[in-house]
Amino acid sequence: MDCSTSKSRQPSRPYPFRILAMVVSLAAAFVLLALPVLHALGQDNIFTGTSTGAAATIRLAVADFKPLAADPQTAALKTTFDTTLYADLASAGIFDIVSKSLMPPGTPGAPSEMQLQSYSNAPASASFVAFGSLGMVGSKLIANGFLFDAKNLQYPQVLAKQYSEDPTEDSARQIAHRFADEIILRLGGGTPGIAESKIYYVKISGGGTPNVTKEIWEMDYDGANQHAITHLGTISLSPRISPDSSRLAFSSLGRNGFQIRMYSLLLGRAVNFPEVGGTNISPAWSPDGREIAYSSSRTDTPEIWISDASGNLARRITSFRGGNVSPTYNPKTGAQIAFVSGRTSVPQIYIMNSDGSAVQQMTDGGYATSPSWSPNGQVIAFAWDRKYGPGAPGGQDIYVMEAATKKWIQLTHDGGRCDFPSWSPDGRHIVYANSADGREAHTRIWTMLADGSQRRPLTGPGADMPNWSWK
Amino acid sequence: MTQSLRLQIFRIRSVRSALCLAVGLAVFTGCHKKSAPANPASLGPMATESTPAPTANLTADPLAIDLGQSVVLNWRTTNATSVAIDGIGPVNVNGTQTVSPSNSTNFHLVAKGDGGITEASVRVTVRVPVAPTVPAEAAGAAAEMGSEEAFHQNVADIFFDYDSYTLRPEGDASASKAAAYLVAHPDIRVVIGGYCDDRGSAEYNLALGENRANAAKTALVKAGVGANRIRVVSYGKEKQFCTEETDSCWQQNRRAQFSLDR
Structure with a gap:
């Protein structure tokens, strides 16, 4: 069961600089990448686009979820969940994902276990942190997911979600997709994620x-x-x-x-x-x-x-x-x-x-x-x-x-x-x-x-x- | 038509002694309507106690019917205690029954008595209407489709330039020859398949194949072949005749292919 609130497609984002506005999807980084190509070709077909609200890429730390129990079934499902969530966010095109090797030690599973400074400080230097816990409760697979603003120590919580599904590989992937889509919706300028498409x-x-x-x-x-x-x-x-x-x-x-x-x-x-x-x-x-x-x-x-x-x-x-x-x-x-x-x-x-x-x-x-x-x-x-x-x-x-x-x-x-x-x-x-x-x-x-x-x-x-x- | 059948009568008796030979003779010389009782004097004391074997006679009137009509079965037995007909069940020792079989049927009667078992049967022929045979002219038309060899000798595939559906000069010549053959054989129906080489995009190639097949069709129609005899199917690049990435192979794939539309 997905306890998330209903997702609504946000109205089109404001275009303060209409002349510059080009493609919502082609964020600034894309255009920067594209320009050298066009210059190299000697073309004047240049997209004069700019960032349109999705902002420059956001540095996001994606922590492995903490297992709620030590049984082998949880471990297998957690591997699927962690891999899927990481891949979804890394491929979203709007995040600069903190490399696993730069992540601070420890696996926070709940807000009380979260040491935000360890994520906001170098080398992680994350703006946001996604973390949570996953495990079997009764016959259900329960995932608690959080998204914290690493720069806001007083009120860091951006998102808190709980998912309850049958314990299958497919469910583990689907709840990872849903949590990723929630994060992308919040941080991606209001455009829903595509992980469930x-x-x-x-x-x-x-x-x-x-x-x-x-x-x-x-x-x-x-x-x-x-x-x-x-x-x-x-x-x-x-x-x-x-x-x-x-x-x-x-x-x-x-x-x-x-x-x-x-x-x-x-x-x-x-x-x-x-x-x-x-x-x-x-x-x-x-x-x-x-x-x-x-x-x-x-x-x-x-x-x-x-x-x-x-x-x-x-x-x-x-x-x-x-x-x-x-x-x-x-x-x-x-x-x-x-x-x-x-x-x-x-x-x-x-x-x-x-x-x-x-x-x-x-x-x-x-x-x-x-x-x-x-x-x-x-x-x-x-x-x-x-x-x-x-x-x-x-x-x-x-x-x-x-x-x-x-x-x-x-x-x-x-x-x-x-x-x-x-x-x-x-x-x-x-x-x-x-x-x-x-x-x-x-x-x-x-x-x-x-x-x-x-x-x-x-x-x-x-x-x-x-x-x-x-x- | 009424016909009384003489039915062969089998007599089966329990064999006890030397009588078996006499009984065997009676069987082979049988087919009597009423088997004459054996002479008691010659049969000895045992024979006098035995009951005569049953006799049975089964007739049908008429013997042949059309599907849906009915037949009267008529049977007579003697010395029988129980009589049954397959498919009808136990019946009286003598009787009649109206039946309406849907197929030609052997009615088989078994008469059992103290003296043994006797069987009789009669065949009722049912004339089932047969499907109409192929009319003479239709059979002729099939022949008019001609042989595959003759067709392909005269109706040759037409090949096209790269990304083109315009007939080349030799394509025009090929179409004229094909049209002449088709005009001379007015019963042939043709399906034209439009094909492309495997370069380019699948969806556009289906349109291109359609245009190629249509170009070939148009050439035939202009030369007098009825448009209703021609069916057009585009295969685009989905059915490659030749799968190598060479010019000659690509050329073989860029074609309008003619087949008999059977």
């Missing part, structure tokens, strides 16, 4: 062979708990989770080609979605969950269509030959759609109003695909091969572009083929697919901060097309 993706079996199958899988945001959702025995692509996490839209190969399919995560089964003619692929949810935009060639050429979430009342939005695919709504407003069009031969990123008006081309060349609009509506991440062509040495990398100015920065470099970026709910992270040698069977899912730092793989080979949940 999920990533949906395509699992490839037999890649590179004629018998290849692709199923839709789900995992926790940190790569744990990977498991299958579909068992269709065919090729299923482009999973897109609904904003309320209740339904999963994807595209699946049947006798008449690819069709949009809908899977209810609440019912645990596929639900009806009408089959129409032609190739129907790359669904995208509107932020209110009422509509789905997707590519359909029911009237000859692949165009962007919008239907309601049940597949009814479909209407065509684009009308350009050359192929129009991969729509993604502006999640902030729902009023705009970014998509890929091959109207000028090689695919480029375009945006338009969600009624099809005001189309504008965003990329100016190369081969640009797979747009994903950031949660704050300001930035579009996409895959771009800027030197595309037969025999060209270009690599396909992940880029982000500010929608208002078309200024862009490159996030990945020389790591092989990258594709399918998808934003985390807090806009601080991007998950994407990467294949070092370009082969599908070797594709893995990676995560990184939205400035391209802290890249690390979440899966082994054979995982593609990640889609991060909305919350």
Whole structure:
């Protein structure tokens, strides 16, 4: 049972310097990292962003929790809990975590055992300390978590939480995720953490062979708990989770080609979605969950269509030959759609109003695909091969572009083929697919901060097309 | 049609003595409607105490019916104490019964008496309607689909340039030849698969594959092939024909592939 108070998404943060304000997720440190890259490229595509409230990184000490009892079960669960909590906070992108070797001795399990100065003084020099205790009470796993302000000796307590769950490895991970999210919510400028979010993706079996199958899988945001959702025995692509996490839209190969399919995560089964003619692929949810935009060639050429979430009342939005695919709504407003069009031969990123008006081309060349609009509506991440062509040495990398100015920065470099970026709910992270040698069977899912730092793989080979949940 | 069946009568008697030979002869020479009692003088004292074997006669009228019609079974026995028919159960020693079997059935009667057991059976044929056979013209149409070899000789895959769905000159020629064959064989239906090499992005390649297959379809339709005979499926880069990272391999993957749509 989670005793925490209800989390509410804080209203958008103030932007005192509107000209400077750029991306909530790209905190000052990110931009500092990005600038040298842009200077090195001689580009004038510079994000003139600055810190927008999340402040510079906060120095946070994460103490191992104190065991309430000495039984072996507690020890195993505590290891899982400590590891998960530390990883969640270290990967949050807003903390400077105190190295374990600099931590003061002792394991405080309760406020009375806490010697704050030992954390606030050098070498730890922590601004905040997360600590607590974990153990079995009766048949339940109980965790008491605290967050203390190390600089406020008189009233140090920022957060006190108690969690009670069944004693399983999964519970230990989940309560660590929940406690981490509470800390991130308090210290991260009011943006909820993502430790409880999920990533949906395509699992490839037999890649590179004629018998290849692709199923839709789900995992926790940190790569744990990977498991299958579909068992269709065919090729299923482009999973897109609904904003309320209740339904999963994807595209699946049947006798008449690819069709949009809908899977209810609440019912645990596929639900009806009408089959129409032609190739129907790359669904995208509107932020209110009422509509789905997707590519359909029911009237000859692949165009962007919008239907309601049940597949009814479909209407065509684009009308350009050359192929129009991969729509993604502006999640902030729902009023705009970014998509890929091959109207000028090689695919480029375009945006338009969600009624099809005001189309504008965003990329100016190369081969640009797979747009994903950031949660704050300001930035579009996409895959771009800027030197595309037969025999060209270009690599396909992940880029982000500010929608208002078309200024862009490159996030990945020389790591092989990258594709399918998808934003985390807090806009601080991007998950994407990467294949070092370009082969599908070797594709893995990676995560990184939205400035391209802290890249690390979440899966082994054979995982593609990640889609991060909305919350 | 009424037909009275002479049913073979088996007599089974307990064998006690040398009588068994005589009994055997009686069996082989049997098929009498009424087996004549053996001469008591010739059979000796033992035989005079034995009861004659039962006789049984089972007929059906009619012997052949259409499904749903009924048949009257008629049986007569003598010297029997209990009579049963399989599927009906114990019955009177003589009687009739109306039955309506759903399949051709062997009705089998067993008459038991003090003198032994006698069996009789009759077969009722039920004419079940058979599924309609393939009409002559449909069989002809299947033949008109022609052989796979002839199809692929005349309807060759069309290959495309990198990131293009425009037919090349040899693609136009290939489409013309294919269209001529398809016009000459109006019963052939075709499925065109659109394929791409494994470079580029999966979702866009599905659109590209769709455009390639549609380009091939358009060429056929312009040359007089009915659009309703052509089905288009895009596989994008999901079904690689060739998996090496070479130019020739990529070229083989960038194609519109024709198959018979059976």
